[in-house]
Amino acid sequence: MSTVSYNVRPPGTREATHLSRGHSLVAARPFRAGELIATFADPLLALPDGPSMRTTCNYCLRVGSGPMGGPLLACAGCKAAVYCDAGCQRAHWKAVHKAECKMFARVRANAGRDWLPTPTRAVAQVLLLLKAGDKAARAAFGEGGTLEGNVEAFRRDEAVWGDYELQAMAAVVYGGLLESEEMLATARAVLCKIQTNAFNRLDPDTGMAGIFLDAGLAMINHSCVPNAFIGFDRRTAMLRAERNIAEGDEIEISYIDNMLPKSVRQEGLRLYHFQCECPRCKNDLDVYHVCATSPVIPLNTFSLRPDLSWLRDPSINRSKASSAVIETVYKTCNAPSLSDGGEAATKRRWKVCKALADARMWAVEPLPATLLQATTLCQQSEETWVYALPLSCFLATECDPFKFVAPFMPWRIKGVMMIAMLFSETARVTAAGELAKHCSHKKLVEILEKTDQVSVCEAMLRLVVHYAAIGASESWEVAAKAREMLDEVSKLEGRSKQSSVLAAWARNPGDAQAGALFHEVILQPIDELAALAVEIMDDELWSPGGKAVVKR
Numbered sequence: 151m152s153t154v155s156y157n158v159r160p161p162g163t164r165e166a167t168h169l170s171r172g173h174s175l176v177a178a179r180p181f182r183a184g185e186l187i188a189t190f191a192d193p194l195l196a197l198p199d200g201p202s203m204r205t206t207c208n209y210c211l212r213v214g215s216g217p218m219g220g221p222l223l224a225c226a227g228c229k230a231a232v233y234c235d236a237g238c239q240r241a242h243w244k245a246v247h248k249a250e251c252k253m254f255a256r257v258r259a260n261a262g263r264d265w266l267p268t269p270t271r272a273v274a275q276v277l278l279l280l281k282a283g284d285k286a287a288r289a290a291f292g293e294g295g296t297l298e299g300n301v302e303a304f305r306r307d308e309a310v311w312g313d314y315e316l317q318a319m320a321a322v323v324y325g326g327l328l329e330s331e332e333m334l335a336t337a338r339a340v341l342c343k344i345q346t347n348a349f350n351r352l353d354p355d356t357g358m359a360g361i362f363l364d365a366g367l368a369m370i371n372h373s374c375v376p377n378a379f380i381g382f383d384r385r386t387a388m389l390r391a392e393r394n395i396a397e398g399d400e401i402e403i404s405y406i407d408n409m410l411p412k413s414v415r416q417e418g419l420r421l422y423h424f425q426c427e428c429p430r431c432k433n434d435l436d437v438y439h440v441c442a443t444s445p446v447i448p449l450n451t452f453s454l455r456p457d458l459s460w461l462r463d464p465s466i467n468r469s470k471a472s473s474a475v476i477e478t479v480y481k482t483c484n485a486p487s488l489s490d491g492g493e494a495a496t497k498r499r500w501k502v503c504k505a506l507a508d509a510r511m512w513a514v515e516p517l518p519a520t521l522l523q524a525t526t527l528c529q530q531s532e533e534t535w536v537y538a539l540p541l542s543c544f545l546a547t548e549c550d551p552f553k554f555v556a557p558f559m560p561w562r563i564k565g566v567m568m569i570a571m572l573f574s575e576t577a578r579v580t581a582a583g584e585l586a587k588h589c590s591h592k593k594l595v596e597i598l599e600k601t602d603q604v605s606v607c608e609a610m611l612r613l614v615v616h617y618a619a620i621g622a623s624e625s626w627e628v629a630a631k632a633r634e635m636l637d638e639v640s641k642l643e644g645r646s647k648q649s650s651v652l653a654a655w656a657r658n659p660g661d662a663q664a665g666a667l668f669h670e671v672i673l674q675p676i677d678e679l680a681a682l683a684v685e686i687m688d689d690e691l692w693s694p695g696g697k698a699v700v701k702r
């Protein structure tokens with residue numbers, strides 16, 4: 151535990167200190183599920199991962215194009231860092247690039263490339279900011295600074311310490327700093343602090359990673375049953391309540407993917423140097439256990455799973471898949487040979503997941519990840535893209551609601567959006583009388599032909615827009631796309647009656663009449679499609695004579 155008190159805590163919170171878990175952030179007032187607790191828009195560190203520094207704005211972390219849709223602007227000095235516009239370039243220069251710009255000439259001369267591995271660049275940035283006398287860097291990383299680093303625990307960890315020494319040395323060398331023992335010790339301590347306090351800023355929309363470190367966020371301790379979560383929008387992190395938080399409750403987030411088996415979670419937490427005592431770890435609970443007692447279950451009355459009793463008591467058979475079985479399935483599926491997302495690996499993973507399927511434990515990883523992989527592969531092929539629809543309906547009804555009990559959780563919203571996108575495609579080919587040309591699965595064609603596909607698409611978009619406003623930012627690409635599609639749907643001829651009914655349902659989902667209509671017109675086809683998913687995975691896609699998943 152560091153000895154200095156933080157002065158960076160957000161309003162509505164206060165700081166506490168535990169003997170066993172150091173500083174922590176505590177709610178100074180109640181927060182409702184989904185409520186924004188705080189935003190963190192001025193991080194100490196925010197950088198894209200190494201190779202992405204040529205394709206991602208180095209300041210705001212937006213991936214894509216530069217001014218007027220052209221290439222990203224490169225820094226005239228180092229030509230390595232790129233920006234979406236002159237504003238970002240100026241801001242980055244002031245924040246850190248002025249200190250680091252010259253470093254890239256050394257990187258090019260010594261390593262023959264113009265980027266550095268993320269941790270090395272991050273350590274170099276901090277060392278250069280410290281050298282330049284930056285106050286925020288000094289308060290967090292300087293001697294006796296606020297950030298916990300667990301340096302002694304890292305030093306004892308032979309599996310990582312050697313690597314850390316090399317990375318710290320690289321940061322000192324490329325940073326053009328004096329290679330003294332004192333400087334190297336500082337670099338190692340900075341690296342430990344970054345490891346302990348930075349977030350992997352994984353962008354689920356682009357798959358890009360990077361790191362984000364804010365001294366206020368760094369106060370938050372971990373739980374595998376967290377009451378809060380973090381989302382990123384460019385250079386800003388948003389801390390939101392995942393469930394109601396009472397005044398005096400400690401605010402906790404998950405540092406890792408908390409849906410994974412216990413031993414895998416513990417391996418992920420190893421570098422944080424503490425024993426997790428959360429209920430999930432103490433009692434080895436699976437996703438179904440945690441969901442069954444979740445206080446946010448009632449929010450699901452407005453979702454694709456309005457039957458709350460089913461969320462509390464699903465028809466799984468634990469006796470068929472013990473924790474040991476789940477762990478073995480997870481480890482087998484995540485062996486390097488099965489992790490490339492390709493067709494052969496996905497097919498193999500599905501076979502390995504049979505033990506979970508037999509127990510009907512659809513929400514237990516790696517089954518959902520395998521289904522998602524299969525859905526992505528299906529989408530890429532002319533032969534199979536329609537199959538992505540039953541698979542995504544299955545994911546959104548049998549997997550996601552257990553994993554992410556609050557319907558505003560971004561991953562869950564993305565699942566609903568995937569259904570909307572697929573329905574907009576199937577509705578288009580159905581209207582053109584070409585559905586049978588795209589899909590030979592009789593039952594699937596039958597369900598789609600009797601379904602008001604545009605209404606289902608519209609209902610999904612309304613769910614996305616509603617929940618994105620709670621669980622993500624307004625500028626989230628998924629929400630922007632949903633609003634754009636909703637606008638297009640509203641312009642379609644002859645839809646005013648259905649649209650007004652759906653708008654009324656979205657305004658008042660508790661209304662009995664609206665609920666009955668939603669059930670019949672929207673949920674029933676989604677459930678019928680979801681019911682085809684397992685058979686499609688087993689018999690249609692990869693069986694001998696099944697559809698090959700070939701790139702479109």
Ligand SMILES: C[S@@+](CC[C@H](N)C(=O)[O-])C[C@H]1O[C@@H](n2cnc3c(N)ncnc32)[C@H](O)[C@@H]1O
Pocket residue numbers: 151152170171172173174296297298300346347367368369370371372373421422423424425426427
């Ligand atoms: C990002 S910091 C959190 C703030 C930290 N408690 C402090 O005093 O600065 C991460 C470190 O906090 C501690 N920590 C976080 N969650 C914990 C937990 N559930 N139990 C015990 N220690 C925890 C570990 O030392 C971990 O490496």
